[in-house]
Amino acid sequence: MTDIDTREENDTAQLVDAWLATYADASADAAWLLCDRHPAERIAFTFVGPDLTGTDLTFGELSERSRRLASLLRARGVGAGDRVAVLMGKRPGLIVTLLALWRLGAVHVPLFTAFAHGAIAVRVEGSGARLLVTEASQRTKVEGIAGLDVLEIEGIEASLAGVEPLVDRVAVGGDGQLIEIFTSGTTGNPKGVPVPLRMLAAAESYLRFSLDLRAEDVYWNAADPGWAYGLYYALLGPLAAGRRALLSTAPFSAAHTLEVMRAFGVTNFAGAPTMYRALRAVGVPGRLRLRRASSAGEPLDPDLTEFGREVLGVGIRDHYGQTELGMVLCDHWHPSIARDPVPGSMGRPLPGFALGIVDGQIAVDTGNSPLAWFSGYVGDPRLSRDRFTPDGRWYLTSDLGRRDDDGNFFFRSRSDDVILAAGYRIGPTDVENVLLRHPAVREAAVVGRPDPDGVRGEQVEAFVVVADGVTADDELADALARHVRDTYSKHAYPRRVHFVGELPKTPSGKLRRYVLRQASVD
The missing domain is CATH 3.40.50.12780 (ANL, N-terminal domain)
Incomplete structure (x- = not known):
């Protein structure tokens, strides 16, 4: 098999073809x-403990x-x-x-x-x-x-x-x-x-062109592998490319992140904007060895890019994708396709993908995207059909955006109600269903609202109509937050619970979450 590292750096079409030949083959x-296929002595992962001890797995x-x-x-x-x-x-x-x-x-x-x-x-x-x-x-x-x-x-x-x-x-x-x-x-x-399995072709394209991952890099994608970005690019991508990656076994903290970067000489880092905000909040004394810094999971604040240049020693570049797609729009790092960042832009399509704007949504042209791999949801043909245009050509992301005359894409807002908090995508209906199982709750609506501390991007907030005879007070608000955290998920519980007399709805009874997102609350 051809070593792609020996190919011309700017020959993206041949590289895409090579990856497809490898990963899309019927005998893969x-x-x-x-x-x-990788050398047995090569290190696959270095696991970093809370005490900064590194353990290699070849x-x-x-x-x-x-x-x-x-x-x-x-x-x-x-x-x-x-x-x-x-x-x-x-x-x-x-x-x-x-x-x-x-x-x-x-x-x-x-x-x-x-x-x-x-x-x-x-x-x-x-x-x-x-x-x-x-x-x-x-x-x-x-x-x-x-x-x-x-x-x-x-x-x-x-x-x-x-x-x-x-x-x-x-x-x-x-x-x-x-x-x-x-x-x-x-x-x-x-x-x-x-x-x-053929998704690995797209993973290789992302690691090479968007992250500019090189053999000499110390690579750390800090995302959790329980979610798509961490699974696809902290685990699968490095395994496919045969590149060593760091995995920290400690819970995230800004202080520990800086310690790992310094102790292991991290040169290529990827994480959510929340992580960069946390680093900015604690301060970064001295310079790091970062050569590349990338962001994914939620829109990147323009001022974080400036923080990267001034404090981390390298600008932070924004990357966009979904569970169903992997990463597809990126402010690429690889010199063969890199351009000066355009403020507020997510960049351009990843090699192997073609994107456009359809009905105001960011959309993937599946007919001209050889690395596209999503075919539909398991056991839900109706929802699967809804994610594509009637002719099947375009996959619709449900994220609203625009494209400028130079081909740069910009994120505007979500056309659905998914909450982007600390890099995680949280479905409000899931949290609402958990709240409704509490006996004190008659109705509940969950939305994402700006994090007042400016760290998480958005935070989950709940608007609750209590059952008859129930006293709505701070004690109940705390109990409802714990109910979600302890029975559903630590990452999705409401940081604030607001008690209201009724929820805003359309004449047909549909919840108007946008009203709650814009509501003035104490």
Whole structure:
């Protein structure tokens, strides 16, 4: 196979063709492409602990350990097409588990460790997963989910030495499914997005052209792999490209982030605007070694770009994508296609994608986007049809935007009600459904409003009509916030709860969330 690093840097069309030939082939094998083809001694990941201790995982170790785990899982009945949920933090066992599943042709269902029982149950039941692999610290969250077999990674790892490594593997082909990841959604339950193996071609394009990831880089994508950006580009992309990546096992803090950057000499960093805002808030004494800094997950504040140049030593460039697309619009870093940033712009299409504006929405021209891979939601043909124009040519993002005469794209607003908080996309209906299960709540509406501290971008706020006889006070507001945090998810609970006499609705009874987003509240 051709080493793409030897090709002409500006020959983007040939590179796209090469990636497609590799990842879209009918005989494509995920375990080979993500692990076994790389030199055994090459480091795949360096796991950074809270004390800044680094632990390396080589491709050879990943291959051997994942083969043993694959044997164990196959003995438990896991086979091609089976959905297996994984609830783990950023630890070696997570990567080993994913490779083991893909050796068997099984489908990974990612779960975020900040999820509580409710959010986990929705995804497990929605995917039809009958097996979940987790760690001891997360075990209590999955108790009570009917028909679910649960394995703890600590016990599995202790027994792997006595298991014979799996020799054979399943080649699922480019259209074969690797992942079933769930959107945040704005109506009903989150929707399953099938991610095929050929998505790796788009991941390679993003790492090369938008991030300008090079062999000598110390690369750290700080996003959580329980969500699309972290899964696609902190895990899958580096594995496909054979590039070492850092994974921090500590919870995010600005201070720890700076310590990691300095201790490991990070040169290529990617994260949400929230992370950059937190760095700005604590201050960054001295210069870092950053060569590239990229932002994704929510619109980038123009003043953060200036902060990057003046304090981090490098401008921060904005990148845009979705769970259904991966990254598609970027202020690219690679010298062959980089341009001077246009203030407020997300940049231009990623090589392999063509985009336009359709009915005011940012849209992907699927007929002229060889790297586009989304085909529809699992088990929801109606919603799948709604995301495309009637002729099937354009995928509609539901994000409103514009394009200038030079081809730069600008984000205007969302045409749906998804909340962008700290880089996470949160569906308001999901949170409303949790609130409505509390006996004190008669009606509830959830919206995103500006974070008063200027760190999270937006924050989740709830407007609640209480049940008859219930006293609306601060104690109840705190109880409702805890109810969402403890039963659904730590990342999606309302930071403020407002009690109102009634919710604004249209004559037909539809909730007018935009009125609540603009409401003046104490």
